[in-house]
Amino acid sequence: xxxxxxxxxxxxxxxxxxxxxxRFTASGDDVFRLQEVTKSWPGEHGFTLTVPKLIIQQGEKVxxxxxxxxxxxxxxxxxxxxxxxxxxxxxxxxxxxGEELNVMDAWQRKKLxxxxxxxxxxxxxxLQTGGLFPFLSVRENIGISRRGLGLPLxxxxxxxxxxxxxxxxxxxxxxxxxxxxxxxVAIARAMAHHPxxxxxxxxxASLDPINAEEIMNLFTALTDEYGVTLIMATHDWGKLxxxxxxxxxxxxxxxxxxxxxxxxxxG
Amino acid sequence: xDSFQTVMRLALRDYLHERLLSACAIMxxxxxxxxxxVLFGVKSGIIxxxxxxxxxDPRNREISPVGSGRYGADWFSAMRDRPDVAFIIPQTRSIxxxxxxxxxxxxxxxxxxxxxxxxxxxxxxxxxxxxxxTKNTQxxxxxxxxxxxxxxxxxxxxxxxxxxxxxxxxxxxxDLQITAVLPLGAFSRxxxxxxxxxxxxxxxxxxxxxxxxxxxxxSARPAGxxxxxxxxxxxxxxxxxxxxxxxxxxxxxxxxxxxxxxETVKSLDRSFNLIFSLIAVVAVLGYFAxxxxxxxxxxxxxxxxxxxSSLIGFSTGNIIWYPMLQSIATSVLGFLTAVILYRxxxxxxxxxxxxxxSAGEYVCWLSVGHMMIALVLTLALAILASxxxxxxxxRIEPSEVIREV
Numbered sequence: 001x002x003x004x005x006x007x008x009x010x011x012x013x014x015x016x017x018x019x020x021x022x023r024f025t026a027s028g029d030d031v032f033r034l035q036e037v038t039k040s041w042p043g044e045h046g047f048t049l050t051v052p053k054l055i056i057q058q059g060e061k062v063x064x065x066x067x068x069x070x071x072x073x074x075x076x077x078x079x080x081x082x083x084x085x086x087x088x089x090x091x092x093x094x095x096x097x098g099e100e101l102n103v104m105d106a107w108q109r110k111k112l113x114x115x116x117x118x119x120x121x122x123x124x125x126x127l128q129t130g131g132l133f134p135f136l137s138v139r140e141n142i143g144i145s146r147r148g149l150g151l152p153l154x155x156x157x158x159x160x161x162x163x164x165x166x167x168x169x170x171x172x173x174x175x176x177x178x179x180x181x182x183x184x185v186a187i188a189r190a191m192a193h194h195p196x197x198x199x200x201x202x203x204x205a206s207l208d209p210i211n212a213e214e215i216m217n218l219f220t221a222l223t224d225e226y227g228v229t230l231i232m233a234t235h236d237w238g239k240l241x242x243x244x245x246x247x248x249x250x251x252x253x254x255x256x257x258x259x260x261x262x263x264x265x266x267g
Numbered sequence: 268x269d270s271f272q273t274v275m276r277l278a279l280r281d282y283l284h285e286r287l288l289s290a291c292a293i294m295x296x297x298x299x300x301x302x303x304x305v306l307f308g309v310k311s312g313i314i315x316x317x318x319x320x321x322x323x324d325p326r327n328r329e330i331s332p333v334g335s336g337r338y339g340a341d342w343f344s345a346m347r348d349r350p351d352v353a354f355i356i357p358q359t360r361s362i363x364x365x366x367x368x369x370x371x372x373x374x375x376x377x378x379x380x381x382x383x384x385x386x387x388x389x390x391x392x393x394x395x396x397x398x399x400x401t402k403n404t405q406x407x408x409x410x411x412x413x414x415x416x417x418x419x420x421x422x423x424x425x426x427x428x429x430x431x432x433x434x435x436x437x438x439x440x441x442d443l444q445i446t447a448v449l450p451l452g453a454f455s456r457x458x459x460x461x462x463x464x465x466x467x468x469x470x471x472x473x474x475x476x477x478x479x480x481x482x483x484x485x486s487a488r489p490a491g492x493x494x495x496x497x498x499x500x501x502x503x504x505x506x507x508x509x510x511x512x513x514x515x516x517x518x519x520x521x522x523x524x525x526x527x528x529x530e531t532v533k534s535l536d537r538s539f540n541l542i543f544s545l546i547a548v549v550a551v552l553g554y555f556a557x558x559x560x561x562x563x564x565x566x567x568x569x570x571x572x573x574x575x576s577s578l579i580g581f582s583t584g585n586i587i588w589y590p591m592l593q594s595i596a597t598s599v600l601g602f603l604t605a606v607i608l609y610r611x612x613x614x615x616x617x618x619x620x621x622x623x624x625s626a627g628e629y630v631c632w633l634s635v636g637h638m639m640i641a642l643v644l645t646l647a648l649a650i651l652a653s654x655x656x657x658x659x660x661x662r663i664e665p666s667e668v669i670r671e672v
Contacts, residue, residue, distance in 0.1 A: 073670070082578055082665040113582045120270070120580025127669055131575050133277065135284030145579055147276070150269030201670075 029094060031197055031229050032056040032079060036089030037104075039074055046260035049074045054248065054265060056229060058094075058196065061220065063240045064233040066250035071263040072233035073201055079231060080125055080199050081106075081115045095122055095196070120148055124190030124228075126200035130182055132174040138185050139170040145193035160188045164218055180211040187219050191226065198223060200232040212236070216243070274576065274585045278592040281572070289597065292561050296601030297608060299557050303550045304609035304641065308631035309616070310543050316628065318539055321505075321532045325391035326525065328353065328501045330511055333521040335360070335496035346500070351507035356385045356463060357495035363470040366459065367427040368443075370416045379457060381412050383469060384499070386460040391501045392453060393460060403480060406443050407460040410451040420447045426459075428483075430473050439472060439483045441465075467493070505529045555648050562594045562656035573660055574668035587657035594656065598649035602642055609633070 033055050040048035049071040056062055064072045077083035078091075081103055085091060088104035095101055095118065106115050124145070125131075132141045142161060143153045161167040164184040166177075174182055183203055190198050203219065204212035220243050223230040234240070240247060251264040282289050321327070338357065346355045358364065364383045370376060386393055386407065393407060406426075408418070418424055422445050429438040449460075468478035477485030502508045508524050515522050566573070569590060576586050613631040620630045633641075 073666075077666040080578065082669075113584065116577065116580050116582040118580075119578070123580070125578050131578075131669060133281070133572060133575070135281045136277070140280075144273065144277075148270045148273040148579065148581060 029058045030055055031058050031060075031094055033090055033092045033094070034078075034088065035091075036087070037078065037085050037091050038087050039078060039083065039085050044260070047071070047074075048260070048262045049265070050262070051075065051078075051265045056197075056231065058229055059227050061223065061230045061243065061245045062232070062248055063237070063245040064231070064248050064250070065235070065237050065240070066263075067235070067252070069261075070250040070252050071265075072250065075265065076125075076199050076201050076231065076233055079197075080123055081119055093118060093122065120145055120193075122196045124193070124195040124198040126183070126186045126190045126198065126203045128202045129179070129206050130174070130186065132182060132185055132189070134174050137171050137173060138166065138177070141174065141185055142170075142188045142192050144189060145195075149193055151193060157188075157192055160192050160222075163222055164188050180207050180215065183207065183215055184218070187215070187222070191222060191228065194226060195228065197229040197231060200230065202233050202235070204236070205234075220244070270581055271585045271588070274581050274589055275592055277572075277576065278589040279596075281569070281589075282593050282596060289593075292565075292597045293600045293604055295561070296554075296557060296597060297604035299550075299554050300601060300605035300641070300645070301608035301612070303547075303554065304605055304633065305612050305616075305631060306546065306550070307543075307637065308609065308613050308633045311634070311637065312632040313630045314539060314543075318532075318536050322536060323391075323395075323504065324532075325395060325501055327505050327528050327532060328391060328503075328508060329525070330500045330502060330508065330515065331523045332497055332500075332515075333523055336520065338495045338498060340492045343495075343498070349511075351503050351511055352500065353503045354387075354389055354391050354499070354501040356387055356390070356499050357493075358385055358497035358499055359383075359466045359470040360496050363473045364466055366469060367429070368412070368416055368459065369425040369427055369440075370418050370422075371425065372422065377416050379412060379415050381408075382456060382458040383466050384458050384460050385463045385466050387462065390460075390499075393447075393449070396447065396449060396453065402444070403462050403464045404441060404443050405446045405462070407447045407449060408445055409449050409454040409456060409458045409460075411455065412457040412459060413445070413448040415457065418445055418448075420445055426465075428469050428472050430475065432475055439481070441481055505532055551644070551648075554645075555652065558594065558598065558648050558652040559655060561597060562590060562652045563659065565590045565593055566656045566659045570663050570668045573663050574665040577663065577665045578669055583661050587660045590656045590660060591650075591653040594653045595646070595649050598645050602645045606638065 034051050035053050037051040037054075038048060040046060064075060066072055074083065078085055081093070084107045085104060091102070091104040093101045093103055101114070101118050103115070106112075133144070136144070138161070139153075139157055140147075143157045146153055146156065158167060158170065161170055164187060166181055166184045166188065169177055169181060169185075174185060177185065183206075187200075187203065190200070200219070204216055207215065216239075220230065222228075224244075232245070237247070249266050251266060253262045253264075254260075255262065343355060343357060346352055361382075365380055366383055367378055367380050369378045388401070406424075408416070413419070416424065424443050424445055426441045426443045427438055428441075429436060431437070443459075443461075464480055468481050468483065471478055471488060472483050472485060475485055476488050477483050500511075502511050508526075508529055512522055512524050512526075573586055573589060576589065577583065613629075613633075616631040617629050
């Protein structure tokens with residue numbers, strides 16, 4: 001939807017409950033700016049995703065809404081900088097006030113390490129299922145990015161585990177948890193290093209409605225409190241407005257003669 | 268650095284977590300390497316000992332002159348300086364090089380005429396048995412001589428030399444000490460190995476001259492250095508025999524060598540080396556193949572975790588060390604397991620054949636140097652195999668693997 005629903009609570013939440021140095025500043029600034037970004041897979045059942053214009057602001061909650069296969073995951077992976085766009089008029093991640101990473105330029109110059117570095121610092125990613133390391137305890141899974149960044153593991157991990165009601169599972173392995181509990185761990189891991197953006201790919205799709213509802217409430221409350229930008233793919237479009245999400249939708253067109261699909265992002 | 272350490276930590280935790288699979292990989296590698304170590308242990312143990320013995324066998328290295336010549340001190344010193352000459356000693360006239368040995372200690376005293384053969388330190392024929400005369404009155408007897416005289420090593424025996432001067436028969440005697448008896452395989456005729464001084468004195472005495480060393484009467488030797496009619500010559504190895512023979516024939520000498528036996532031993536040695544080289548090449552290739560399959564299986568199995576590591580933000584340069592560290596750990600642990608297995612088998616083999624071995628001899632034996640070579644080779648192959656694995660890792664697209672079921 002064109003009118004961005006903004007969560008008033010997110011406004012002004014600039015100082016996160018952490019001793020880390022803030023890596024971003026006031027909300028209202030842009031985090032992502034994309035113009036004329038395309039990604040396509042050739043072939044008979046080819047697929048092309050076009051993003052004419054997408055601007056996401058700091059602290060915003062954005063829902064990517066559409067059918068399965070409409071390109072939600074593709075857009076998420078583009079934003080998470082793990083998928084190389086074919087072309088981009090503009091594709092920028094604003095990291096700090098006045099500092100930006102030209103994502104397209106980094107891809108073109110094969111500066112993959114700086115993209116990886118940006119992912120670790122600024123992005124948290126929640127997959128539809130798991131994505132946890134089965135050989136690490138819940139505590140170590142949650143703290144993995146903090147460890148990678150050389151941040152202390154201290155109470156931050158326990159604090160976030162408490163917020164997601166998984167503190168009693170901290171020393172268990174993911175295999176000992178239910179699917180819902182694993183998703184909470186995945187959310188905790190995506191947020192423990194206080195990234196500026198959390199990307200979630202249908203994080204509650206594999207859960208029962210009651211669990212899904214509870215986890216979604218905890219998740220959005222946490223992103224609101226931390227002032228984190230949340231970009232989430234979902235096909236559960238019922239309560240998006242209530243939770244303060246801006247909707248980004250996908251136009252979908254099948255080429256009759258080629259059998260390929262063209263998708264376009266509106267929002 | 269934090270990032271690298273974290274990836275290393277992930278790799279190790281993963282490795283420990285699936286310890287059963289890790290153990291399988293380690294055992295798989297050890298199963299290839301252990302028989303290889305045993306094979307090379309046997310090669311460097313009994314096979315090398317055997318072929319060394321054949322190559323070093325003094326009977327094959329001997330070059331004997333046919334007929335008699337005139338060889339002076341200069342010629343002997345020139346020969347002695349050649350690197351391909353292991354041993355050379357002058358021989359006196361064969362007609363004079365004999366002695367009557369008399370064993371009076373026996374219940375029925377025995378006498379025997381034996382040939383005298385000159386010897387000295389480093390004589391290959393005697394050295395093989397560790398028996399060398401160092402004093403002018405010491406002798407080493409051949410087995411037939413000792414048997415007929417009914418004497419053993421350590422006993423005393425009397426040597427007698429006779430001559431007739433102007434129709435008068437004269438004889439001198441010398442007390443000799445038997446230091447050793449050669450086995451029958453070493454020398455088959457009735458002979459006594461003595462120092463050149465005794466041979467020269469015997470020859471001089473028969474020529475009517477005296478000996479200061481042994482106190483035998485006779486006229487004084489005229490001045491001038493001695494010229495010998497013959498010699499005993501041993502090449503350094505069987506591979507030096509042909510060149511030495513050609514050199515001597517160029518000097519106009521006719522010599523006798525065991526060319527046919529040498530050719531047999533050489534071809535046996537070449538065949539052994541070829542066979543072992545082929546086995547080694549096949550085995551190393553198999554070892555490498557087993558490592559590559561290990562690494563690739565690991566990379567494929569771990570692709571989702573590797574993709575997630577990449578998604579989290581670990582750089583490819585760090586992530587490639589994830590499977591690398593694991594395969595290096597597998598290689599080192601596999602190597603250690605193989606060494607333990609090898610040690611057990613080697614101890615068993617050496618124990619089984621202990622009756623046939625003298626001290627310091629092993630059927631199966633590898634030096635520390637050999638082990639280090641095996642370890643370095645293992646690591647080199649592991650790194651080589653991992654390099655391909657690392658290349659595969661760098662090709663992993665996170666977006667393709669993170670949603671795998």
